[in-house]
């Protein structure tokens with residue numbers, strides 16, 4: 001670990017030891033992490049990943065922590081891309097961005113420049129890298145629809161991946177152990193007025209249907225073509241509380257941390273909800289939230305080949 005610290009100091013890359021990662025999680029939950037690293041540019045991220053690979057260190061790459069719950073420390077370090085500079089480069093309808101760029105910034109850029117194709121994604125609190133990994137989507141839009149190619153770090157080297165080399169499905173991509181460094185998207189032209197209207201419409205629907213408190217978004221995936229919220233609500237669980245965590249009354253697939261809860265509250269509320277839905281409907285809810293705990297697949301052991 002000393003070697004890593006020396007590397008970070010020498011390359012002036014921001015890091016914090018024994019860092020409470022809950023401070024940056026969208027639900028304010030998570031454990032302490034040995035070393036959390038904040039590269040600011042694609043260049044410093046690549047240099048860091050090369051060092052970690054060469055030294056066989058175990059690491060995890062995260063974005064804005066809006067879908068991850070760090071339960072245990074399972075890696076030597078965690079890299080967060082959310083403080084990376086936005087590197088947005090547009091050539092006509094092709095737009096390339098760094099992995100750490102917030103999706104909202106990309107949507108804002110598209111809106112200002114008459115570029116259509118991501119309107120339904122507005123309001124998802126993700127980085128571009130995290131959104132691609134999870135194939136984030138809403139209102140019939142998915143980030144993969146607009147994706148053309150990516151620059152990635154895989155097995156010790158930087159390479160270019162075409163969209164066709166990765167499988168995408170509902171809230172799923174086959175990216176495993178592969179770090180997205182930057183991505184290129186192809187937009188369509190549309191009248192600025194129409195684009196603005198769509199952004200306003202989706203923002204309105206999101207704000208009126210989703211609670212605004214600290215959360216990780218939807219806790220569970222759709223099952224049998226129905227939202228998990230359908231089963232949770234009909235099991236009478238709206239408003240159910242464990243410690244500081246509560247099943248939102250506005251959207252029962254959201255757990256809100258409204259009273260200074262902890263990871264254990266989240267886990268206990270999840271198992272209460274899962275058991276109740278199983279008992280009531282015979283349906284096993286599948287988590288959407290990614291828990292980092294024992295046996296978690298880190299980036300140091302890529303399982304995907306192409």
Ligand SMILES: Cc1cc2nc3c(=O)[nH]c(=O)nc-3n(C[C@H](O)[C@H](O)[C@H](O)COP(=O)(O)OP(=O)(O)OC[C@H]3O[C@@H](n4cnc5c(N)ncnc54)[C@H](O)[C@@H]3O)c2cc1C
Nearest residue numbers: 063064065066067068126127129130131133136137180217
């Ligand atoms: C209020 C709220 C609303 C939400 N609404 C939606 C919605 O409408 N639709 C939707 O799909 N999701 C939604 N989400 C969930 C979440 O925003 C998405 O899953 C998003 O894709 C996570 O992005 P992130 O940057 O926060 O990634 P993180 O949560 O930090 O990480 C998610 C995954 O991406 C990986 N990852 C992160 N960066 C990289 C990278 N550079 N290279 C490779 N892998 C990487 C991580 O290792 C992890 O596996 C919502 C969440 C909240 C809190």
